[in-house]
């Protein structure tokens with residue numbers, strides 16, 4: 001289990017590779033001044049992508065539900081806090097006119113589905 005959220009993690013690199021594959025460049029990475037620090041943004045188009053680790057962001061999938069056996073309360077509280085913060089950031093972005101796409105780490109297994117998701121997001125707004 002990865003316990004440190006770092007930049008340029010493998011899921012992010014995977015998304016960037018997929019973006020290149022569908023001809024999407026011109027994005028920026030890790031813009032600290034945008035709410036929630038999205039992993040990938042198109043500033044002029046106001047599009048933001050978050051690539052969320054299932055554990056840290058409390059995805060309701062098998063990876064997200066699996067919690068360490070020890071310090072359960074600690075983890076539950078921490079992850080619940082992350083979820084609330086994600087939700088708040090999303091609202092802030094939406095209110096400022098941004099479109100937000102969340103890609104979960106577990107979804108990256110199915111590259112074709114993620115490409116479809118990215119295309120819908122990038123080409124329909």
Ligand SMILES: [Zn+2]
Nearest residue numbers: 054059061106
């Ligand atoms: Zn997941």
